[in-house]
Amino acid sequence: METPSYNYAIVRSFIAWSILWGVVAVLVGVLISFQLVLPDLNLAPYLTYGRLRPLHTNAGIYGWGIGSFFALFFFMVQRLCRTPLWSSGLAKFQLYLFNATIIAAAVTLLLGYTTSKEYHELEWPVDIMVVILWVVFAINIIMTVVKRREEQMYISIWYMLAALVGVAVLYLVNAAEVPVSLFKSYSAYAGTNDANVQWWFGHNAVAMVLTAPPLAVFYYFLPKSTGVPIYSHRISIIAFWSLIFMYLWTGAHHLLWTPVPDWVQTLGMAFSVMLIAPSWGSVFNGYLSMNGQWHQMRENYLVKFLILGITFYGLQTLQGPSQAVRTFSAFIHYTEWVPGHVHMGAMGWVSMILFAAIYYLAPRLYGRELYSIPLANLHFWLVLIGQLIYSISMWIAGLQQAGMWHALNNDGSLTYTFMEVLVEMYPYWWIRAAGGVIYLAGVLVFIYNLVQTARSGKPAADAVAA
Amino acid sequence: MWEKKPVLFLLLATAAILVGTIITMVLPFAWVNTEGDRIATVTPYTPLQQAGRDVYIREGCNNCHTQTVRPLVADVLRYGEYSKSGEFVYDRPHLWGSRRTGPDLARLGGKYPDAWHYQHMAAPVSMIPKSNMPAYAFLKDNQLDPGYIRKCMDVLGFPYTEAEISALNGKTEMDAMVAYMQKLGTGIPKAAAAAVIGDLKNPFPKDATAIRAGEQLFAQNCAACHGEHGDGGIGPELEPESYQDAELFQMIYSGITDNGMPAFSALGSTKVWQLVNYVNYRKEH
Ligand code: HEM
Ligand code: HEM
Numbered sequence: 001m002e003t004p005s006y007n008y009a010i011v012r013s014f015i016a017w018s019i020l021w022g023v024v025a026v027l028v029g030v031l032i033s034f035q036l037v038l039p040d041l042n043l044a045p046y047l048t049y050g051r052l053r054p055l056h057t058n059a060g061i062y063g064w065g066i067g068s069f070f071a072l073f074f075f076m077v078q079r080l081c082r083t084p085l086w087s088s089g090l091a092k093f094q095l096y097l098f099n100a101t102i103i104a105a106a107v108t109l110l111l112g113y114t115t116s117k118e119y120h121e122l123e124w125p126v127d128i129m130v131v132i133l134w135v136v137f138a139i140n141i142i143m144t145v146v147k148r149r150e151e152q153m154y155i156s157i158w159y160m161l162a163a164l165v166g167v168a169v170l171y172l173v174n175a176a177e178v179p180v181s182l183f184k185s186y187s188a189y190a191g192t193n194d195a196n197v198q199w200w201f202g203h204n205a206v207a208m209v210l211t212a213p214p215l216a217v218f219y220y221f222l223p224k225s226t227g228v229p230i231y232s233h234r235i236s237i238i239a240f241w242s243l244i245f246m247y248l249w250t251g252a253h254h255l256l257w258t259p260v261p262d263w264v265q266t267l268g269m270a271f272s273v274m275l276i277a278p279s280w281g282s283v284f285n286g287y288l289s290m291n292g293q294w295h296q297m298r299e300n301y302l303v304k305f306l307i308l309g310i311t312f313y314g315l316q317t318l319q320g321p322s323q324a325v326r327t328f329s330a331f332i333h334y335t336e337w338v339p340g341h342v343h344m345g346a347m348g349w350v351s352m353i354l355f356a357a358i359y360y361l362a363p364r365l366y367g368r369e370l371y372s373i374p375l376a377n378l379h380f381w382l383v384l385i386g387q388l389i390y391s392i393s394m395w396i397a398g399l400q401q402a403g404m405w406h407a408l409n410n411d412g413s414l415t416y417t418f419m420e421v422l423v424e425m426y427p428y429w430w431i432r433a434a435g436g437v438i439y440l441a442g443v444l445v446f447i448y449n450l451v452q453t454a455r456s457g458k459p460a461a462d463a464v465a466a
Numbered sequence: 467m468w469e470k471k472p473v474l475f476l477l478l479a480t481a482a483i484l485v486g487t488i489i490t491m492v493l494p495f496a497w498v499n500t501e502g503d504r505i506a507t508v509t510p511y512t513p514l515q516q517a518g519r520d521v522y523i524r525e526g527c528n529n530c531h532t533q534t535v536r537p538l539v540a541d542v543l544r545y546g547e548y549s550k551s552g553e554f555v556y557d558r559p560h561l562w563g564s565r566r567t568g569p570d571l572a573r574l575g576g577k578y579p580d581a582w583h584y585q586h587m588a589a590p591v592s593m594i595p596k597s598n599m600p601a602y603a604f605l606k607d608n609q610l611d612p613g614y615i616r617k618c619m620d621v622l623g624f625p626y627t628e629a630e631i632s633a634l635n636g637k638t639e640m641d642a643m644v645a646y647m648q649k650l651g652t653g654i655p656k657a658a659a660a661a662v663i664g665d666l667k668n669p670f671p672k673d674a675t676a677i678r679a680g681e682q683l684f685a686q687n688c689a690a691c692h693g694e695h696g697d698g699g700i701g702p703e704l705e706p707e708s709y710q711d712a713e714l715f716q717m718i719y720s721g722i723t724d725n726g727m728p729a730f731s732a733l734g735s736t737k738v739w740q741l742v743n744y745v746n747y748r749k750e751h
Binding site: 035050054115142146151188194196244245252267330339411412413 | 473494553559560590594599732
């Protein structure tokens with residue numbers, strides 16, 4: 001049987017660059033967590049917390065997250081369609097444009113060119129680069145799927161295609177703005193409308209970037225790593241369609257108790273709770289696929305990353321809906337609790353899945369066995385512990401902060417001033433920063449392991465390299 | 467079937483995401499920012515205020531500060547009257563934010579005198595020693611560009627006069643920021659000062675414990691303006707034994723808000739009485 005000549009070079013390049021941007025994201029994350037305890041670290045105007053925080057989130061979600069998804073989608077789409085990429089030239093162009101965009105994003109954010117909208121901070125010229133990037137990517141993936149040699153589209157392809165459409169719609173609508181100069185524009189929407197559009201976008205950036213793509217990766221790499229297929233095709237179908245249908249209703253759970261119309265908030269809350277079902281559909285599907293295979297948790301480091309990842313996804317999708325309930329939101333909204341939630345998703349779910357996929361690919365991309373499995377295990381423990389320290393310290397901090405903010409005296413006055421609450425946060429912020437350093441160490445071990453694999457790993461068996 | 471037809475699949479997926487989009491994102495435009503939302507006293511930003519708002523965006527202040535007060539007891543007590551949709555009709559973009567690393571700023575206008583802001587923006591820890599807000603002293607060094615601000619006003623369609631534009635000459639980004647801070651939340655009339663309940667009788671006159679508690683409270687809430695020992699700064703010097711207890715209570719509890727002395731009713735009357743005892747009966751060092 002002839003094997004088509006898959007383009008792995010492009011996968012390799014995207015992975016290298018996404019890891020670089022990932023390190024930037026984590027480094028800046030560590031820096032801003034120290035700035036919150038040592039404000040003197042706001043060294044210069046372009047290094048103040050207010051400008052660095054968006055750089056952190058953009059480098060994390062777009063540099064590390066999307067960069068890796070570019071690589072993994074290109075890998076999966078070729079394998080699942082049993083056909084080479086539609087256009088290698090276009091993919092190469094996309095690689096250059098991707099790096100140019102991330103660099104432009106980093107520079108403009110540091111210079112203070114920002115729209116202020118969370119996860120959509122980039123000003124209009126960089127926005128245009130992002131749009132071209134996405135169109136080029138979408139065409140390549142869709143055309144490869146169209147000319148595939150495998151009749152059935154596997155589950156991962158569904159999530160990939162949904163993400164392509166979803167991101168396009170979200171990004172374009174939220175980008176509507178009127179330019180004043182090359183680096184300044186005003187949103188086309190005002191006030192409450194602007195907020196509602198923004199969080200329709202914001203929450204679905206979570207759906208279409210931090211949920212659907214990692215699920216595509218999970219559905220592909222779990223069976224590949226364990227050698228056992230996904231438990232139920234039917235669950236996959238139901239979970240997929242209900243997930244992409246329901247997500248779009250929930251944006252207003254970021255706006256509970258604000259002037260956004262009540263019925264929009266109520267819909268957001270209701271659909272958030274219903275989202276537990278499709279989210280856990282995938283979690284169960286993953287767990288049940290492990291039937292009789294749980295021993296692999298001990299023996300196979302890839303499975304460890306993947307199962308921990310899907311477990312954090314499961315926890316994330318229980319915690320998220322509870323935060324979307326008005327009464328609980330009244331308590332934890334705006335507090336330290338929320339970064340705890342965010343980073344369980346970002347550092348636990350998304351990054352764990354990406355680490356597993358990249359380890360799985362390493363022998364196929366470099367033609368060499370992974371340099372060291374003990375180091376991969378060390379990496380696993382460092383990032384797991386770092387992330388748990390981060391999230392747990394922030395949850396406790398958030399509950400204490402919320403409790404103090406809401407505490408009332410008998411005469412109906414507030415018990416604590418704002419500053420009395422803030423000073424209580426310092427110990428937690430120190431702990432979080434320490435967790436960040438541990439996580440960073442884990443990432444550095446990961447990179448060392450990959451570099452050594454590429455340079456001096458044992459040549460891989462042909463079967464793997466093919 | 468759809469599992470084998472990519473184009474059909476793409477159409478179905480698009481339809482699936484458009485339903486929720488149309489209902490929860492497009493439809494609300496029919497209710498929001500319409501006549502029903504309008505508040506007559508809410509006005510657009512002046513050129514100076516809008517310039518300040520743009521600096522606020524550039525510096526990413528929204529990463530630490532929210533600008534919406536929720537209709538919750540603690541929110542209203544801490545920050546003031548809850549936010550109404552009509553207050554934001556000139557906000558492009560909105561700056562509601564998602565984190566309160568620092569306090570909400572939705573009702574900041576008029577809370578402090580300008581002088582407070584100039585000093586605080588330049589060096590927050592000089593007034594609030596444990597603050598982790600970055601220092602923005604560099605805003606004083608950046609001159610405004612009137613021509614550019616005129617362009618901004620035109621794009622936004624806000625009214626302005628030539629006098630307002632030429633008045634921008636020589637103004638700095640710091641001036642603009644302070645003007646913006648003073649505008650925040652002033653679109654609706656200030657809630658009347660909290661009424662004092664019960665008769666104003668000092669419950670622990672000259673009590674040493676109360677004075678000590680008051681000293682703590684003074685350091686946290688008043689020293690930034692009245693100096694560490696009450697010897698004056700942004701606010702006047704506070705001489706012991708120079709006020710009636712009841713009159714002093716009233717000034718602290720309800721503030722002298724027109725002249726830059728904030729109201730401290732949120733502290734509750736017990737703490738205000740402790741302050742009264744400290745201010746009136748402390749031994750001067
Ligand atoms: C069923 C699924 C989920 C629901 C219903 C949900 C719900 C929520 C809610 C209500 C908030 C707002 C918290 C607040 O500010 O009060 C939030 C914030 C957030 N969530 Fe989730 N979540 C879910 C899954 C996820 C996943 C899988 C991720 C992946 C990383 C994620 C990432 C985030 C992020 C980044 C924010 C912060 C947004 C911001 O304020 O800037 N969520 N989520
Ligand atoms: C060592 C690792 C990391 C550290 C120390 C770190 C630190 C931080 C800090 C201090 C904040 C600001 C929280 C606040 O508002 O108080 C933040 C926000 C955020 N980070 Fe990270 N981070 C790390 C890794 C990541 C990664 C890998 C991602 C994405 C893939 C990520 C995504 C985000 C997002 C989306 C937010 C905004 C959260 C919100 O709006 O509530 N972070 N991070």
